[in-house]
Amino acid sequence: MPEPIIEVNDLRVDFPSEDGTVHAIRGVHFDLFPHEVFGIVGESGSGKSVTSLALIGLLAKSATATGSIKLNGEELLGKSEKELTPYRGKTIAMIFQDPMTSLNPVYTIGWQITEAIQAHQSVSKEDAKKEAVRLLEAAGISQAENRMESYPHEFSGGMRQRAVIAIAMANSPQVILADEPTTALDVTVQAQVLDTLKVALRETQASLVLITHDLGVIAGLADRVAVMYAGRIVETGTVEDLFYRTAMPYTHGLLGSIPSVDDTGQERLRQIPGAPPTMVGDVQGCPFAPRCPLRQATCFEVEPELVKVTNSESSAFHTSACHFANDVTLMPAASMFTDTSSADESEKTI
Amino acid sequence: MLRFIGKRLVMSLGVLWAASVLVFIMVANSGDPLFDLKMNPLTPKASILYREHLLHLDKSIPERYWIWFTGVLHGDFGKTLHGVPVGPQLFTHMAVTMKMVIPALLLAIVIAISLGVYSATKRGRWQDKGVTFTSFLFLATPVFVVGLFLKFFVAIPIDQHFQKVILSTAGDSSPTATGGFFQRIPDMLSHMTLPTMTLVLAVFSSWVIYQRSTVLDTMDQDYVMLARSKGISKRRVLVRHILRNALIPVTTVIALDFAGLLGGAVITETVYSWNGLGLWFLNGVNALDINVVLAYLMFTATTVIIFNLLADLAYAVLDPRIRYS
């Protein structure tokens, strides 16, 4: 097995708030290997964005992060802003959710890409500009030469996200973090931007941490997936592990909540009843227990650790944080959550 | 963008014209300027009639407005109660006032922006709290209190201590000062320091608070996160990305406050006995010297509008979204 680029161990992130400390991340472990696409899914508020921001050191000042994040064996947590700048953009690049707001409105697209290039490469302005044009072209912007002088407001959402991807590619990073890169876009544009993302991965040979709500995207793009719930990873494994040998009732719930078209032609949404816990204060037992159809008394007492799933077909990566992981893998998804299209409609999941 | 500026210009002229009507109605109804003269039994009737004729008081208000308005368009602001043309007076007094307003404006902008940015970068720390508290303190202090305090508790003690006038508290220059521009600089500084400081302290505080909050808002923007994720220096993020954007809204606020700055100048001139526009205006009001009051009000309205246009221009220069629409 190759050496991981990033090793995250027992990452915890707290935020102070009016109602008490928010435990946004409560002990996250994972490794990121070269050239892989690592998906992170989970309901809103489960800590996906906080995890990715922690990796690049962009957490809010008020946050306290403990644990360990190692990049090529070097500890990143505890490094100052200044010590982190050599890595940012060079080793780890980031793509944000909303392309409408993630480009600086007062500078041209060209300027912003050139800035990224010159941040880490000592090249002349001319060469940087040439490189920027090449990157824009690679990212699928036609007439890139002319588009260099455009301002973000002259670009459509899809084009902006392509420009952001071009910025991420600028220094051929080892890791690209993409936090819901297509959520803010029109459905028709989403696929194109995902293609651009693939191009970027091919060009840079980077690993991708892909945060998304869209399990379809995960199925199509990811090698491995982590499911987050209430600030922890509750299941991880290859895409096949998660889709076919689901070892955590919550993952079942997520898979079930993909809209499926039944024979009447009506869209139905199977939903997980209830809402995720607020992250203030301590959690007792499994945080998913109150919503779990399989809960037992022990679920409310002991929070399960993330352990290897011993199902015979599971890959070596397959882990789950459920007391009954192995039993769950044997269950068919349909039996777990009742069809909720007629039941409680006020509960919303992702 | 030219169209944008053109539209603003037309609108400004409209506002200016409406202001002239309103101001004229207000001032024309403010009382009889010749009241004192008429009360004096020794004044010959013919003299009163002549004065009335000179000031067009014998005509109806619309007629008077028309005469005054067309005059102003030709640069003629009418005559004072004593029959002196108002125009030249306006400009001599303006020169005096600008000696404190312009330096105060520039100084206040520099101080407010630096303090606002500094305070925002120290968010929540004692430096931030200190700057915010001080800003509130000055926001709550009337200009005349600042002026009087500096005059009586800074200038006079210093002058007494050194037994000579280091910080002058009266007038914009010493009548005895002679020589060329450079020889008069010490004298100018001695007269200008405190009034300028008073004006700065009168206006800078709300700008600091505003600048601080726009910087804080900008810091949380996604594009700042993206800029930071590029691995450029903290300083570059602050100057090129945060400050560059945070300056845009503050230009409007500063321009809108220019009226307040001129209002502050009225008080400062009173406290430091500068024979500028403010004092000229106050005396005009007291004497019911219609044309003087009108000239002052129209002058302030015009400068405020010019400043707003400049702010629009600055806005357009700073923000490409406006520049190209």
Next chain:
Amino acid sequence: MSINFGQAMSDVPMVDIDNSGLSEEIHGQWRMALRRFRRDRLAMFGLITFLTILLIATIYTFVNPAGWSELTTSFNQPPSWNHLFGTTGSGLDLFSACLKGAQQDVIIAFVVASISMVLGTIAGGVAGYYKGSIDAVVMRFVDLLLVIPLLAILIVLSRIFAGSGNSWWMIAILIGLLSWTYIARLVRAEFLSLRERTFVEAATALGAGGRRIIFKHLVPNAIGTIIVNTTLTVSGAMLLESTLSFLGLGIVPPQVSLGMLVQEGQDSATTQPWLFAFPAGMLLVLILCVFFIGDGLQNALDPRKSRSRA
């Protein structure tokens, strides 16, 4: 639901549910706001100091109604137990005068704020709700008042009305009639965004009239903005009135205000500093307290728009 009431009718229960949910939500917001305000040390300090000064002033002027105008036989006395703030050249007890002046200033400021609140809410509300030509007229008028320094207009107007003895309420009304534009602009902006929200659209679909929508739906939602800026108008009014009085154009003898006392005390500021320091200090403290209260309200009612905090 088995019976179809048609489009408009089926909206009825929906709006009701929406409304009750809304009022509950608003209730909860107020409780939160109150808690935030109580925790805000500067705001609480401002509120308590302000109320204490007012209370002392009210009790003192009640017990000793003529104290502020009675001439004593001690002239130019520095502060002492008999005369806490000292006495003036004409033998006036400065403590009584300052309290009376403070009371006068606060009363004027409250009248100004009330006028501004009412006028500003109505003008801004009508402009923001009806948009179009009404909006244009109101906003051009607001522009007009932004162009000329407020102080300059007030100077001219108070000279005009000098004949009527410059009674305090005349000054208050003048300032009030000119200070509403700030509230109007903010209420208008708030209304412009609120009117696009679903509950307003629903009420409109139900055929509720403009006045009803403005007062039942929009004003309650803009109340935070209105309260905060009314508070700020109180401080603004105190600044303006004291400045006018300082220029001799606002409150004039035989009435008394802090600005007037500063004006009278300034000539002897170096020899008898208390004549300047006490009225000026009191004025500053009062205005500062109102600022703290306003800022605290802003943070409590609308933490997102808070200007002074992180």
